[in-house]
Amino acid sequence: MGKTKRIVKCDVCKNMIEIDQYGNSNACANCGWLQSEESYQHPNIPGIRNIPSLNNAIKQYNNGVSTTLANFNDFIETYNNYGEVEFTLNNTRYGVLYDDDNKKIALLNIQANEKQLFNDIHDFKQNAKINGKLLKDLWDNVTATDFLQET
Numbered sequence: 749m750g751k752t753k754r755i756v757k758c759d760v761c762k763n764m765i766e767i768d769q770y771g772n773s774n775a776c777a778n779c780g781w782l783q784s785e786e787s788y789q790h791p792n793i794p795g796i797r798n799i800p801s802l803n804n805a806i807k808q809y810n811n812g813v814s815t816t817l818a819n820f821n822d823f824i825e826t827y828n829n830y831g832e833v834e835f836t837l838n839n840t841r842y843g844v845l846y847d848d849d850n851k852k853i854a855l856l857n858i859q860a861n862e863k864q865l866f867n868d869i870h871d872f873k874q875n876a877k878i879n880g881k882l883l884k885d886l887w888d889n890v891t892a893t894d895f896l897q898e899t
């Protein structure tokens with residue numbers, strides 16, 4: 749009957765958005781945030797429906813940064829909690845996922861289908877390199893982050 753839909757304010761930008769009976773919205777037309785009751789209850793936890801935590805998304809919005817672009821720590825924590833994430837750097841998409849065959853974490857260049865393996869997420873965080881530079885130092889140049897989409 750449509751009674752389950754409600755209009756509320758986006759938790760990030762206060763734009764009016766429509767949520768379903770679970771408190772979830774489509775991407776906010778103004779800021780891109782995916783509204784989530786769970787994010788609201790756990791504003792410091794990244795990776796719930798968006799990779800940034802709610803509190804970081806609010807900070808980013810207030811600084812003119814995309815609400816869907818995760819900082820490196822939120823990105824790593826999302827991998828830890830939920831697995832299978834991706835980022836875009838220099839117009840190239842990279843996936844981070846568990847490699848079952850090797851029992852290691854894989855950094856996959858999705859376009860080139862090349863992968864590097866890491867022993868664990870700490871190893872990845874400290875040592876992952878792209879074109880000879882540490883990923884953690886390159887992170888400011890990342891232009892998109894997401895849960896891993898179809899490769």
Ligand SMILES: [Zn+2]
Pocket residue numbers: 758759760761762763776777778779780781
């Ligand atoms: Zn919004």
